[in-house]
Amino acid sequence: MGLTEIRNRIARAEAGAGRAPGSVKLIAVSKVQPLERVEAVLEQGHRVFGENRVQEAAGKWPGLKARFDGIELHLIGPLQSNKLRQAVELFDAIHSVDRPKLARRLADMAQERGACPELFIQVNTGEEQQKAGVMPTETDDFVAQCRALDLPVRGLMCIPPVEEDPSLHFALLAKIAARNGLDGLSMGMSGDFETAIALGATHVRVGSAIFGARAQG
Numbered sequence: 266m267g268l269t270e271i272r273n274r275i276a277r278a279e280a281g282a283g284r285a286p287g288s289v290k291l292i293a294v295s296k297v298q299p300l301e302r303v304e305a306v307l308e309q310g311h312r313v314f315g316e317n318r319v320q321e322a323a324g325k326w327p328g329l330k331a332r333f334d335g336i337e338l339h340l341i342g343p344l345q346s347n348k349l350r351q352a353v354e355l356f357d358a359i360h361s362v363d364r365p366k367l368a369r370r371l372a373d374m375a376q377e378r379g380a381c382p383e384l385f386i387q388v389n390t391g392e393e394q395q396k397a398g399v400m401p402t403e404t405d406d407f408v409a410q411c412r413a414l415d416l417p418v419r420g421l422m423c424i425p426p427v428e429e430d431p432s433l434h435f436a437l438l439a440k441i442a443a444r445n446g447l448d449g450l451s452m453g454m455s456g457d458f459e460t461a462i463a464l465g466a467t468h469v470r471v472g473s474a475i476f477g478a479r480a481q482g
């Protein structure tokens with residue numbers, strides 16, 4: 266498929282939903298991809314990338330940042346407290362804020378550094394046991410806690426259950442965001458980003474449809 270086709274499909278989905286051209290940010294998810302595929306997408310001019318592991322990103326991106334200007338990096342995977350400092354130094358946005366302890370430590374670090382990545386609160390819209398994220402019913406409280414800590418909450422993020430119609434989850438996320446006065450919605454992956462855009466996504470996270478299949482998840 267590739268970058269150009271995905272950009273075209275995003276533009277068509279924006280138009281189809283009556284949304285402004287360019288209102289959806291494409292995060293190219295480069296986790297586990299061979300370096301030459303990532304370089305090829307950088308050479309095509311794309312600059313916004315997503316990674317799901319701090320360690321992997323720390324091995325790959327400092328070198329690429331030295332060679333390509335204007336890279337914007339999004340952490341879309343789980344964040345352990347012991348990787349927090351490394352994460353705030355490397356990433357421009359974190360999509361996996363999901364617990365009070367993490368919020369408090371992010372606030373401490375923001376104070377100390379005078380800067381904080383843009384934050385998305387991950388919501389477990391499917392209420393799946395094994396999945397990260399705050400429960401839908403706890404999200405309003407958690408948003409309020411993060412705001413009380415002066416954290417820059419940009420919006421909400423979800424990963425719908427694999428077996429379910431994602432549109433129900435995207436609509437739920439949009440509803441929770443709206444009632445909290447948040448307009449950032451990180452939702453939609455290779456298989457469903459057009460649906461997500463129709464339901465208000467501002468950030469889509471697309472990996473395999475740009476880079477090709479991954480060797481592992």
Ligand SMILES: *Cc1c(COP(=O)(O)O)cnc(C)c1O
Pocket residue numbers: 294296317341342424454455456470471472473474
């Ligand atoms: C891997 C991953 C993606 C991208 O998945 P594709 O199906 O390859 O587009 C999006 N979001 C998260 C959180 C991921 O871990």
